[in-house]
Amino acid sequence: MLTASNLSDYMDVELILRHAKTPEEKLLGRRLMDLAQRCDRTGWYTSTDFLSPAEQAFCKLILPRLGIAYSFDGGYDGAERACLIFFPDYLEAPARDSEQYPISALHIAHPAPLTHRDFLGSVLGLGLERHAIGDILVGERETVMLATDSIMPFLLTNLSSVGRVGVAVEQVSPADITPPELKFEIIKDTVASLRFDSVVATAFRVSRETAQKAIRSGAVRLNHLEQLSVSANIAEGDILSFRGKGKAVLETVGNESRKGRIWIQVKRYI
DSSP, X not given: OXXXXXHHHHHHHHHHHHTOSSHXXXXXXXXXXXXXXXXXXXTSOEEEEEEXXXXXXXXXXXXXXXXXXXXXXXXSTTOSSEEEEEEOTTSOOOOTTSTTOOEEEEEEEOSSOOOHHHHHHHHHHTTXXXXXXXXXXXXXXXXXXXXXXXXXXXXXXXXXXXXTEEOEEEEXXXXXXXXXXXXXXXXXXXXXXXXXXXXXXXXXXXXXXHHHHXXXXXXXXXXXXXXXXXTOBOOTTOEEEETTTEEEEEEEEEEEOTTSOEEEEEEEEO
């Protein structure tokens, strides 16, 4: 229940929402407050639809102040899009094979190769919203699509083709999903400092000038949030997302070289 003891925390949330960069962020913040209060009031699970990495990062600014247990889950370990699930402190996050779990998985068999865009376009063409769909794990002839539990009956009934290709669909348990193997390359180099532009230039093999222009234009995000300062400090574990070039993680920050440069190791996903 919302009491005097946590009222100040909710006032902190209001302060964050006043500084939200977009109307969508403000709406999401208020949605979190409503779901947290409902979970506290009913003593039962509440959850959002699927959130993008940027939305998840924004949520993390607010969640510590809500004073309630939560977890992010996208249907399998390492999912990019995930639902935020609230639960009372005497319960645990719902298991992926439990009735309370808010995510379902759809296995799609297709006789010809298809792309992520093909699947997403067909699903949205059925009138569904993007936030109802999670990750789409595209394979050569088999694909798994994560979706909110509430729309699974609709998908089972209405998704009969993707593009011009007929497909066969069946519901499977998220607990049976095998996470895809992520491909990446390791980049080892030295930088003059852990400035944002220096690390971006190294991680994506672009000039520092190109990195600076991309950062100032909003094309590069830090931990999925907008960061327009080229001189922002980067730390070990930070995630860099460069529009059109992919994602990288500053995996290790080492010691200084004899010339005073810093050794770094970056994992860039390909």
